[in-house]
Amino acid sequence: MSNKSRKIRSRGGKRGVQKGVIHIQASFNNTIITVTDVRGQVIIWSSAGACGFKGTRKSTPFAAQAAAENAIKASVDRGMKQAEVMMSGPGPGRDTALRAIRRSGIILSFIRDVTPMPYNGCRPPRKRRV
Template sequence: MAKNSKKSTKKNVRSGMAMIQATFNNTIITLTDGEGNTLVQGSPAVIGFSGSRRSTAFAATKAAQDTAKKAIKKYGLKEVKVFIKGPGSGRNAAVKGLDAAGLRITSLIDRTPIPHNGCRSRKAPRN
C-alpha cells in the first residue's frame, strides 16, 4: 500500500507585507502575505553574522536581500508594504536591501511604539 504523500504546491503571492524589527542588537525581517501569514523570515544571524556584527546596517541589508530573494523564488512575491518598528541602525538599510533584491515597495509605515508617558524607560547608554 502506497503512502499518501502531500505534494508541495507553489503558493503564488503577488503582493505582501514586510515587517522590519530593528533593535540595537539585531534586525529581524519577516515577509508575509496580505493577511499576515508568514512566508519567509530572516535575520543577519541566518546568513552568518554573529556577535556585534549583527547590529550593523550592512548586515541588515544583506539579511533583507537574502530574505527577499527567498520569497521571490519560492512564492513569486513582487511588491510589499513595509512596516518598520524599532530604533536600530538597520531600519533604512533593510528597506534598501528589499528594494535592491527586486521587490517593489508600495508604502512605508513607521510603527515604532512611542510611550505617552507610560513606563519609565531604560537608562541611556554611555557614549
C-alpha cells in the same frame, strides 16, 4: 471518523503570493526581516544572526542588508511582485534594510513606521544626587 477522511494540511508548503507585507524589526542587537502575505501568515523570514553574523556584527547595517537581501530573494522566487513595508525599532539596520528592499525590484505601495511610542510611559528614575 476514519483516518482517510481527515484532511492533513502541511504548513511548510511553498505558497505563491503576488502581494505581501515586509516587516523590519531593527533592534540594537539584531535585525529581523519577516515577509508575510496580506493575511499575516509568514512566508519567509531572515535575520542577521541567521545569515551567519555573530556577536556585535549582528547589529551592523551590513548584516541588516544581507538579511533583507536573503529574505527578498526567497520571496521573489515565490512570486512576490508588490509589497508594503512595516518598520519598527530604533536599530542601525533599518535604513539599510529598506534600501536593499528598494533595490530588489519589488513595487512598494507604502512604507510605515510602526515603532511603539509611549504617550507618557513609565515614571523615569529619580534625579541622581552626587
